[in-house]
Amino acid sequence: MALLCCAVLLLRVFDSALATVVVDIDYGGYPLLVNRLLGEPSVMSLQGRMDAAWFRATNPQACPQQCDCPIHWPTALYCDHRGLAETPDRLPDRTQYLFLQGNNISSLSSSFLTNITALRWLILDHNQLQDLVSLQNQTQLSYFFANHNHLRSVPSTLPTGLKQLRLAHNRIRSISPGAFQNLHNLTLLLLQGNRLQIITEGDLKGLFRLNLLDLGGNLFSAVPRHLPPSVQQLYMSNNTLSGLGEDSFRGLLNLKYLRLSRCGLQSSDVHQQVFNFSSLVELDLSYNRLQTIPTVPTTLQYLYLEANEIQEFNVSSFCSEWGPLSYSRMKILRLEGNKMSYQQLPSDWVFCLRVLESIYI
Ligand SMILES: *[C@@H]1O[C@H](CO)[C@@H](O)[C@H](O)[C@H]1NC(C)=O
Ligand SMILES: *[C@@H]1O[C@H](CO)[C@@H](O)[C@H](O)[C@H]1NC(C)=O
Ligand SMILES: *[C@@H]1O[C@H](CO)[C@@H](O)[C@H](O)[C@H]1NC(C)=O
Ligand SMILES: *[C@@H]1O[C@H](CO)[C@@H](O)[C@H](O)[C@H]1NC(C)=O
Ligand SMILES: *[C@@H]1O[C@H](CO)[C@@H](O)[C@H](O)[C@H]1NC(C)=O
Ligand SMILES: *[C@@H]1O[C@H](CO)[C@@H](O)[C@H](O)[C@H]1NC(C)=O
Ligand SMILES: *[C@@H]1O[C@H](CO)[C@@H](O)[C@H](O)[C@H]1NC(C)=O
Numbered sequence: 394m395a396l397l398c399c400a401v402l403l404l405r406v407f408d409s410a411l412a413t414v415v416v417d418i419d420y421g422g423y424p425l426l427v428n429r430l431l432g433e434p435s436v437m438s439l440q441g442r443m444d445a446a447w448f449r450a451t452n453p454q455a456c457p458q459q460c461d462c463p464i465h466w467p468t469a470l471y472c473d474h475r476g477l478a479e480t481p482d483r484l485p486d487r488t489q490y491l492f493l494q495g496n497n498i499s500s501l502s503s504s505f506l507t508n509i510t511a512l513r514w515l516i517l518d519h520n521q522l523q524d525l526v527s528l529q530n531q532t533q534l535s536y537f538f539a540n541h542n543h544l545r546s547v548p549s550t551l552p553t554g555l556k557q558l559r560l561a562h563n564r565i566r567s568i569s570p571g572a573f574q575n576l577h578n579l580t581l582l583l584l585q586g587n588r589l590q591i592i593t594e595g596d597l598k599g600l601f602r603l604n605l606l607d608l609g610g611n612l613f614s615a616v617p618r619h620l621p622p623s624v625q626q627l628y629m630s631n632n633t634l635s636g637l638g639e640d641s642f643r644g645l646l647n648l649k650y651l652r653l654s655r656c657g658l659q660s661s662d663v664h665q666q667v668f669n670f671s672s673l674v675e676l677d678l679s680y681n682r683l684q685t686i687p688t689v690p691t692t693l694q695y696l697y698l699e700a701n702e703i704q705e706f707n708v709s710s711f712c713s714e715w716g717p718l719s720y721s722r723m724k725i726l727r728l729e730g731n732k733m734s735y736q737q738l739p740s741d742w743v744f745c746l747r748v749l750e751s752i753y754i
Contacts (some may be wrong), residue, residue, distance in 0.1 A: 420518065421540035421561035421583045423605075433514075434469040434490050457481035472496070473516070480505045487511070489533070494518040501526045517542065518559075528552050539563070540583065547572045547584075555579050561607065562586035574599035585609035585628065592617035608632070609652070616641045623647055630654040630677070636662030642670065652677040654697070660684040668693075679727070686710040691721050699753065700730040706738050712745035720747045729753045 427433045456462035459481045460472035470488045472481055474495035479502070484491070486508045499521040506512065506528075514536040515528070522542040527550035528534060534552045538559040547560060549569035556578050565587035573579065573596070580602050589611040597603070600621040608617070610631040620627070625647050634656040641664075642648055649672055658681040668676055669688045675695040678687075683701040688710050706728075711721040723746050735754050746752075 419540070420516075420538060421559040422585070422607075423559075423581070423583065425536075432468075434463070434466045455483070455485055457483060457485075466490070468511075484509055490514045492516050493520070494538075496520050498522060500524065503527070506531060514538075524548075525550075535578075551576060553577070557581040559583040560587070564588055566590075568592070568596040570595055571598075573597055577601050580604045583607045585611070585631075587611050589613065592619060594619045597621055620645060626650040628652040630656065633657045637664055637667045639664040639667055641667050646672060648672050649674040651675070653681070654678065655680040657681065658683060660687070663687055689721075691719065694722050694724045696723060696725070697727045698731065699727045703728065703731040704733055706733060706742070708739060708742050708745050715744045721745050722748060724748065724750045726751070727753045 451464070457470075457472065459475055459477055460470050462485065463469055463471070468487055468489035469492070470484065470490065471492045473492040477493070477496040477498060480493065480498060484505070488509050489511050490513060491509075492514075494516050495518070497520065498517070501522070503526045505526070509531075510533070512531050512534050515531070515534060515538070516536075517539040519541045520539070522539060522544060525539070525544065525548045527548075528537065529550045529552055531552045532554055535554055535556040536559075537551070537555055537557070540559050540561040540563075542563050544560060544563040544565055545567075546565055547568040549572045551558065551572060553575040555576055558576075558579060558581070561583040562585070565584065566589065568589075576599055579600050582600070582603060582605070585607040586609070589608065590613060592608075597620060601623060603621045603623050605626040605628075606620065606624050607628040609628050613629065613632040614635050616629065616634070616637065622644055624645055627645065627648055627650070630652045631654070634653070637658070642651070648670070651668075651673065654677045658678065660683050663683070665688050667687065669690050671690050671692050673690055673693050676689060676693060677697040678701070679697045680700045683698065683703060685705065686698065686703060686707065689696060691712065711723065712719065726746070726749060731754075733754070738754075
């Protein structure tokens with residue numbers, strides 16, 4: 394939700410002529426933002442738009458038999474959803490956008506990109522890959538997606554110019570030491586739906602610009618200690634966390650969006666002040682086993698607590714005091730599916746939750 398809202402915001406700011414969100418395909422659950430200024434291709438599939446045979450016959454440049462090479466986008470190569478067991482031979486060296494998702498590719502030949510030097514996007518979602526080849530020579534590569542494969546680790550040979558790395562829904566248990574140490578431009582890292590248990594000190598070192606980190610659906614029992622301080626969106630839903638200490642998010646001074654839905658959290662294991670830090674804008678604690686509302690900062694605008702075991706509503710969770718400038722900025726508060734009713738709201742709640750737009754109870 395956070396990302397969608399930012400994408401919409403971005404559209405408004407930069408005008409829809411320049412950026413397009415492509416939402417029709419999964420890409421690890423987050424839409425792909427297309428930058429038309431950079432000449433990025435706006436169509437993800439040519440199906441139904443053009444006759445492939447005609448296309449190949451009239452295309453002046455060589456095009457692999459298994460792919461479509463659009464005339465209007467000579468730098469894009471569509472080899473997706475064709476049941477390919479291997480990557481096509483002799484990829485045109487002009488290729489900058491390579492779509493190989495939805496095939497049956499179980500390994501990559503180390504030479505498959507030998508003649509390509511300008512690759513910007515490499516999309517390998519929904520294949521059977523267990524390992525990757527070194528992509529270090531692809532100095533222009535900025536988006537690399539291999540969601541829904543069988544990868545077992547994050548390789549250490551990633552190109553340093555990467556901006557997005559999407560490896561959701563694999564079998565990743567570990568991150569190779571130093572894998573990210575030179576990836577200073579990476580802003581988005583998807584690792585949800587893997588088998589990670591811990592992140593050690595060096596694992597994410599070097600990710601100075603990381604904004605969104607999705608670690609949902611892994612085997613974490615605690616919030617990892619060594620996360621990059623630049624992170625604004627941290628998603629850890631669907632991990633069975635044993636609890637949250639006062640300092641669980643210490644050092645994450647830019648954290649705005651935090652998702653901890655379905656983490657088995659109980660109030661007795663959650664420090665009352667753990668979420669009381671002023672950068673926080675959105676907090677998702679739905680589908681846990683909380684009995685009380687934790688203290689949240691007055692800056693918080695969205696709080697999701699639905700499907701917990703909350704029995705009481707104490708205004709002190711939102712405001713330690715109230716006055717002309719001290720009140721909660723909460724806009725949306727979801728409390729449905731708990732053990733309390735609207736009648737239980739104390740009469741003074743309106744003085745604190747002054748700008749509330751919706752409350753679900
Ligand atoms: C790279 O280009 C050379 C020369 O054109 C060609 O012989 C070779 O097969 C190409 N390799 C690949 C992997 O496409
Ligand atoms: C995918 O490849 C495996 C062998 O690697 C093969 O057994 C299977 O039939 C292939 N599936 C499809 C849909 O082609
Ligand atoms: C990367 O480039 C170097 C130098 O051109 C070359 O020796 C090496 O084989 C390349 N590695 C891969 C994986 O293509
Ligand atoms: C990172 O981004 C900056 C600014 O866009 C660029 O100048 C720099 O070359 C990039 N770094 C790498 C390793 O590509
Ligand atoms: C968490 O699990 C639920 C139920 O299995 C699923 O619907 C949801 O997509 C998962 N979310 C994440 C972020 O893994
Ligand atoms: C609300 O919480 C405060 C601080 O924890 C406590 O002192 C107060 O008694 C509580 N009020 C109610 C009505 O439970
Ligand atoms: C939350 O933290 C702020 C700043 O540290 C503090 O002033 C405030 O009293 C805390 N809120 C509660 C309810 O304890």
